[in-house]
Amino acid sequence: MENGNTTPLWRTLGLTDLEYEQIVSGLGREPNFTELAMFSVMWSEHCAYKNSKPLLKMLPSKGQRVIQGPGENAGVLDIGEGLALVMKIESHNHPSAVEPYQGAATGVGGIVRDIFAMGARPVVLMDSLRFGSLGEGRTNYLFDQVVAGISDYGNCIGVPTVGGEIYFQNCYQKSPLVNALCAGIVEQDKMQTGKASGVGNPVLIVGATTGRDGIGGASFASQELGEDAEEKLPSVQVGDPFMEKLLIEACLEAYETGFVVAVQDMGAAGITSSASEMAARGGVGMELNLDCVPLRAEGMAAHEILISESQERMLLVVEKGKEDQIKQIMEKWGLHAAVMGRVTDDGWLRVRYHGEVVAQLPAQLLAEGAPQYVREGIPSEHLKDIQDLDVAALQPPADLECTLLELLRSPNIASKAWVFEQYDHMVRTDTVIKPGMDAAVVRIKGKKQALAFTTDCNSTYCYLDPYEGAKAAVAEAARNLSMVGAEPMGITDCLNFGNPEDPAVYWQMQRCIEGIKDACQVLNIPVISGNVSLYNETELGPIYPTPVIGCAGLVDDVSRLSTMGFKDDGDLVLVLGEDKGELGGSEYLQMQYGLVRGKPPVVDLEREKALQELVRELIRVGLLKSAHDISEGGLAIALAECALCGERGIEVNLSTLQRPDAALFSESQGRAVVSISSDNLEAVLTTAEQYGVPATVLGTVGGESLLIRVNGEEVADVPLSQCADHYRWGLEWSMKGL
Amino acid sequence: MKTFGIIVLPGSNCDSDCFYAVRDYLNQDAQYVWHEERNLDKYDVLMIPGGFSYGDYLRPGALARFSPAVDALVKEAEKGKLVVGICNGFQVLTELGLLPGALMRNKNLKFICKYVNVRVENASTPFTSRLKMGQTIKLPVAHKDGNYYVDEDTLQQLKKNGQVVLRYSEDVNGSVDRIAAVTNKQGNVVGMMPHPERACDPLLGSSDGMYILGSMLDHLLKGGF
Numbered sequence A: 001m002e003n004g005n006t007t008p009l010w011r012t013l014g015l016t017d018l019e020y021e022q023i024v025s026g027l028g029r030e031p032n033f034t035e036l037a038m039f040s041v042m043w044s045e046h047c048a049y050k051n052s053k054p055l056l057k058m059l060p061s062k063g064q065r066v067i068q069g070p071g072e073n074a075g076v077l078d079i080g081e082g083l084a085l086v087m088k089i090e091s092h093n094h095p096s097a098v099e100p101y102q103g104a105a106t107g108v109g110g111i112v113r114d115i116f117a118m119g120a121r122p123v124v125l126m127d128s129l130r131f132g133s134l135g136e137g138r139t140n141y142l143f144d145q146v147v148a149g150i151s152d153y154g155n156c157i158g159v160p161t162v163g164g165e166i167y168f169q170n171c172y173q174k175s176p177l178v179n180a181l182c183a184g185i186v187e188q189d190k191m192q193t194g195k196a197s198g199v200g201n202p203v204l205i206v207g208a209t210t211g212r213d214g215i216g217g218a219s220f221a222s223q224e225l226g227e228d229a230e231e232k233l234p235s236v237q238v239g240d241p242f243m244e245k246l247l248i249e250a251c252l253e254a255y256e257t258g259f260v261v262a263v264q265d266m267g268a269a270g271i272t273s274s275a276s277e278m279a280a281r282g283g284v285g286m287e288l289n290l291d292c293v294p295l296r297a298e299g300m301a302a303h304e305i306l307i308s309e310s311q312e313r314m315l316l317v318v319e320k321g322k323e324d325q326i327k328q329i330m331e332k333w334g335l336h337a338a339v340m341g342r343v344t345d346d347g348w349l350r351v352r353y354h355g356e357v358v359a360q361l362p363a364q365l366l367a368e369g370a371p372q373y374v375r376e377g378i379p380s381e382h383l384k385d386i387q388d389l390d391v392a393a394l395q396p397p398a399d400l401e402c403t404l405l406e407l408l409r410s411p412n413i414a415s416k417a418w419v420f421e422q423y424d425h426m427v428r429t430d431t432v433i434k435p436g437m438d439a440a441v442v443r444i445k446g447k448k449q450a451l452a453f454t455t456d457c458n459s460t461y462c463y464l465d466p467y468e469g470a471k472a473a474v475a476e477a478a479r480n481l482s483m484v485g486a487e488p489m490g491i492t493d494c495l496n497f498g499n500p501e502d503p504a505v506y507w508q509m510q511r512c513i514e515g516i517k518d519a520c521q522v523l524n525i526p527v528i529s530g531n532v533s534l535y536n537e538t539e540l541g542p543i544y545p546t547p548v549i550g551c552a553g554l555v556d557d558v559s560r561l562s563t564m565g566f567k568d569d570g571d572l573v574l575v576l577g578e579d580k581g582e583l584g585g586s587e588y589l590q591m592q593y594g595l596v597r598g599k600p601p602v603v604d605l606e607r608e609k610a611l612q613e614l615v616r617e618l619i620r621v622g623l624l625k626s627a628h629d630i631s632e633g634g635l636a637i638a639l640a641e642c643a644l645c646g647e648r649g650i651e652v653n654l655s656t657l658q659r660p661d662a663a664l665f666s667e668s669q670g671r672a673v674v675s676i677s678s679d680n681l682e683a684v685l686t687t688a689e690q691y692g693v694p695a696t697v698l699g700t701v702g703g704e705s706l707l708i709r710v711n712g713e714e715v716a717d718v719p720l721s722q723c724a725d726h727y728r729w730g731l732e733w734s735m736k737g738l
Numbered sequence B: 001m002k003t004f005g006i007i008v009l010p011g012s013n014c015d016s017d018c019f020y021a022v023r024d025y026l027n028q029d030a031q032y033v034w035h036e037e038r039n040l041d042k043y044d045v046l047m048i049p050g051g052f053s054y055g056d057y058l059r060p061g062a063l064a065r066f067s068p069a070v071d072a073l074v075k076e077a078e079k080g081k082l083v084v085g086i087c088n089g090f091q092v093l094t095e096l097g098l099l100p101g102a103l104m105r106n107k108n109l110k111f112i113c114k115y116v117n118v119r120v121e122n123a124s125t126p127f128t129s130r131l132k133m134g135q136t137i138k139l140p141v142a143h144k145d146g147n148y149y150v151d152e153d154t155l156q157q158l159k160k161n162g163q164v165v166l167r168y169s170e171d172v173n174g175s176v177d178r179i180a181a182v183t184n185k186q187g188n189v190v191g192m193m194p195h196p197e198r199a200c201d202p203l204l205g206s207s208d209g210m211y212i213l214g215s216m217l218d219h220l221l222k223g224g225f
Helices: A017-027 A033-042 A093-098 A100-116 A137-157 A227-235 A241-256 A270-282 A302-307 A323-332 A363-368 A383-387 A400-409 A459-464 A466-484 A503-523 A587-593 A605-620 A634-646 A660-665 A678-690 A720-735 B015-025 B068-078 B088-096 B152-161 B209-221
Strands: A066-068 A075-080 A083-091 A121-131 A161-168 A177-187 A202-207 A260-265 A285-289 A313-318 A336-344 A348-353 A356-362 A431-433 A440-443 A450-456 A487-496 A527-533 A546-555 A572-576 A626-629 A650-654 A672-676 A695-701 A705-710 A713-719 B003-008 B029-034 B045-048 B082-086 B102-104 B112-120 B136-143 B147-149 B164-168 B179-183 B189-192
Touching: A017 A033, A017 A356, A017 A363, A033 A270, A033 A302, A033 A356, A033 A363, A075 A487, A075 A527, A075 A546, A083 A100, A083 A487, A083 A546, A093 A100, A093 A137, A093 A177, A100 A121, A100 A137, A100 A177, A100 A241, A100 A260, A121 A137, A121 A241, A121 A440, A121 A450, A121 A546, A137 A161, A137 A241, A161 A440, A161 A450, A177 A450, A177 A487, A177 A527, A177 A546, A202 A241, A202 A323, A241 A260, A241 A313, A241 A323, A260 A270, A270 A285, A270 A302, A270 A313, A270 A336, A270 A348, A270 A363, A302 A348, A302 A356, A313 A323, A323 A336, A348 A363, A356 A363, A383 A459, A400 A587, A400 A634, A400 A660, A400 A713, A400 A720, A450 A466, A459 A466, A459 A546, A466 A487, A466 A503, A466 A546, A466 A605, A466 A626, A487 A503, A503 A546, A503 A605, A572 A605, A572 A634, A572 A678, A587 A660, A605 A626, A605 A672, A605 A678, A626 A634, A634 A650, A634 A660, A634 A672, A634 A695, A634 A705, A634 A720, A660 A705, A660 A713, A672 A678, A678 A695, A705 A720, A713 A720, B003 B015, B003 B068, B015 B029, B015 B209, B045 B068, B045 B088, B068 B082, B068 B088, B082 B088, B082 B209, B088 B102, B088 B189, B112 B179, B147 B179, B164 B189
Parallel strands: A083 A527, A121 A161, A285 A348, A487 A527, A650 A705, B003 B029, B003 B045, B045 B082, B082 B189
Antiparallel strands: A066 A075, A075 A083, A083 A177, A121 A177, A202 A313, A202 A336, A260 A313, A285 A336, A348 A356, A431 A440, A440 A450, A450 A546, A487 A546, A572 A672, A572 A695, A626 A672, A650 A695, A705 A713, B102 B147, B112 B136, B112 B164, B164 B179, B179 B189
């Protein structure tokens, strides 16, 4: 198959010669054009995880609470009382780089469909975002439009966006990351699956009509973004959140009939992926008739209908004879529903259009037959150099007060209120802990337990040491949950890397996954779902390795939560855990010296575990008034955040052997700032000792300023109002280039 | 037991929030009303919840007038029944002409979700009788089009008639005279951008919304105006 010139068609479509040979040998013949188009999307990196699957197998995915691990539309956890939590994170990086508004909006739409495809009502959204440095026109535009896209889509469908994270680094300038997480709740006996069954059962396509938008999106997402990225605009889908809202309600109502046998959303690769994956999972085949698909464009070719990524569509297998009842429900909600095929017993996907068979493929080969690549990872030669840091050679700043304020307003630390106030984070009236805290908490009406969520990843750490960085991402996510009193239950991860064919990038991916594995094993948290996004790379090079960890936790008693704000004057401020004066990879180093170097902080997993258990226990028994983890910006920033959140000043003294700037801004892991009533000091110290966690009293809550001494010497006395200005407006100042 | 009918338009998304607020916090009978229902006789109060009815296509609230239930609601309102439009419901009521003015895009052109303080400007309406004139309460807002506009003459009329019910303590979205809620001249129809139904449980940050829901109940229990 050649397309006129010398480049074979399969290569134009993104398949290698070897992959084409495998298709031919799997089929016993050459595929026709339509079939090749189907293979090109299903065997793309985005759909087939060719480069990551062997590595992902390392991750622990079993646990007491795991009902469904990786392999379905989303992972499922048992949260007690017959309820289950369904959760998944997914990337929409490539489309967002080209058309940020629609890219981000459809990212939200896609992940929400994965959740209600499992039978669950979506209850929470989160977004983990990465952009270049603010103040530059294109970056501001991407940032503004991504947030607007998430806001307009998420708000309209009535699912609260309760948190997430946003970082700014040069490496994302042309490759922004948009990772969307959704979680839903379902009664365990009402869960749906994506496993087709029942020979003769009708296959329904429901929701929006099918058009030419998003054709080849999966393949586009599996390439580097070149100079011609703008030309890929037709590969970006267009979202209609109103349609999605109707689709959620209609599908949930349809499930109630008990006649839905299997369901899957149509995301990447459209009808091709949902049909072949559902058939392959169920070990059955499907006969599809494209003449029955409601179209929004005229004269669409078979391959266009098959791989269109038009949004807001679902594929349902329903019990034979019940199709009219399901159609009635769809019509009630004003949605299209058409029987477009039947389940067969031969394992083949047979597609007819205009009375002819246009494709005839084994579902298994299409859905699961893509080759897997195990490559050799080789660390970059620069690694030794960038890990080298001589702190002694760095002149400490003369005015630490000024440094503290500069850090507070730096976009990676400053308040993200400008973003989350654009998200409806209160709809559904369950959001107990709102965005901007360590973790968000949503209650379950009528139940004692509640759910906590966070996403975390410090990609600077991962760049400097992918193994330690990924370990730290898991540790921080679990720590954030612990700070509100939640026990980490399960992880959904979004692994964002550059081009895996580059041995240095492959090595980063390998080491990150090893780091996640080790942290998950010690902290006892399974990975239940996830997504891999590769080829996040432009002529500026690959992004920093960015394994985003989305973590869900369970709160036993919603009336016993903790937040970060200091509560009462006179309370004691303590730090739990130990500082090791680690400045490598810190925000301070980047802000003050413009350096991205050194070895990132190393998580001692056993100590980390002890700290988290201690904090949860102290919250459980009611000994803590506040708790906040120490992360970017170190102890000084953590203290400032607690003070700002509680609108109360502090007076503290740090006794340390480190130099003052290191004592303030080191990002050593496994630490938390807590406040307690002075009456409880002995009880807290005793409990900390039992858990083997060092606990140090730093000072007291009170006053109108942040008064910080190091070894008795005053290093900062900043009015709280000044801190508040820097923290509140820092992000907007940076957008304006201030 | 009073019956609160909550109109469910395609795209409504605060319908369940209203439902739980009425049922679980006000302890009254809450019922969903599908947008195709034509007879709304049995409800003591009609609520149009927040959300994005008909996707907010054309203009927020504009397409709702074509729904049979909204048609029926207009007739009930004319008969004097209590009608509350919250957020998108407020937009629907202005589009219907049941309330004066229009709700434009927020001044900063962005969606705004946060707690705001609102001041009670008229405490003798069926929606504010549990409050005192000048009292400040804390309610959430969550909207992109809450920038209330009326011309100067109408504004003077509204003030004179006591139709301005709530005002934002600070400028939130650019609304004329910082207006957050208005009633019709008869006083039985109210539209408000803040969400009282989201503020019924102190666990979530405020229970001040109960003043508004409770006032309505008091009004019904005492048998109307």
